[in-house]
Amino acid sequence: MGSDTAVRIIPPQGPLRGRVAPPGSKSITNRALLLAGLAAGTSRLTGALKSDDTRYMAQALRDMGVAVDEPDDTTFVVHGTGRLNAPAQPLFLGNAGTATRFLTAAVAAAVDGTVVVDGDAHMRKRPIAPLVAALKTLGVDIDAPSGCPPVTVRGRAGGFAGGRVEIDGGLSSQYVSALLMMGALGSRPTDVVLTGADIGAKGYVDLTTAAMAAFGAAVSHPSDTVWTVAATGYQATDFAVEPDASAATYLWAAEALTGGAIDLGTPADAFTQPDARAWDFIRLFPHLPAIIDGSQMQDAIPTLAVLAAFNTTPVRFTGIANLRVKECDRVAALATELSRIRPGLGVEEGDDLLVASDPGLAGQSLPTRIETYADHRIAMSFALAGLKIRDITILDPGCVAKTYPGYWRALASLGVELRDEA
């Protein structure tokens, strides 16, 4: 499905039942790919996600001389050499925040030569200045004149001494993760010190340190705001990627909305990713609480916001300011598209999103063409509205390829009828 297509969701007659395993975690796949690429030796990553975001990471590694084989749909075999070559061209990373932020730091310590880290028009609007400033304090020769990609890094493999680096992770926890993964490449230990506002979704930093440990790194966390990374480098290893918790939220919500039973193959409490917390709310549907703090499960907010439209009482989402610097301004997109379904259904109040909620929406015909802003999560979450409301059409459905290329097939396999439209 290309960007000029659309898909209309036909609400199913009854509960959705069946088995759908979500794909591998984007966050974990991109950490594991990078760490495998930085290690000397062969690492086999199984259960991995193959999607736009992970293909950009894999291709960037290939562009820097790392052989990455793909023996099947869920496996990457990475042949690291312990160093990355300067690429002949800028690294093009689409709109993959993880790949862009993680590689910006890693290439400074692993490449001898100039690397331009770049992305598409959306990525060129996503801030990276705090990470660039932090890398400068470590002596890295780096520029990002617009404060967003493209970033030019003049790397010095073997030249990173480690030391102390301060970072404000208020806009993105990915800056913290990027510095941590770079930290193990120093000649001395690195202290990553958090300043400023608290980081959203600290759980992503935990995912980073867990992946680093699997590839032989040693990270201690002596206080809430400090991580110390030993100068170990990375060791190749075989690594199993867990399923994607953010992808799971759409399936949990589809189950809740239709009163169905979808077997994901992984119980909610088995995920280590932050978005799995959304289950604690989804299972309360249609009695979601009046206020939901989204700060620790940000990528699940589109799912919860669409679910909230069918709740018995209104829901205010707080702690979501940095949803404004994701693939699109998700606070604005959610308010606009909910209100396209019914005026006033979603309202922005400062950085909060207020969802008016109306269980009576279910069963109505409300012809609506949902703009998706090239944002996979807007497409996937509004498809859920189409399970209950007739004549919901999702524009640019192909944008789900960023993290869940099989999403529409998964819905179809559960019996949801999808009609392609122009």
Ligand SMILES: O=C(O)C1=C[C@@H](OP(=O)(O)O)[C@@H](O)[C@H](O)C1
């Ligand atoms: O570290 C990660 O894997 C991610 C961190 C979060 O981003 P921010 O840290 O930019 O909020 C999340 O939204 C993104 O999808 C994945």
Ligand SMILES: C=C(OP(=O)(O)O)C(=O)O
């Ligand atoms: C914010 C997201 O992605 P990223 O920052 O990795 O591009 C996301 O997947 O919702």
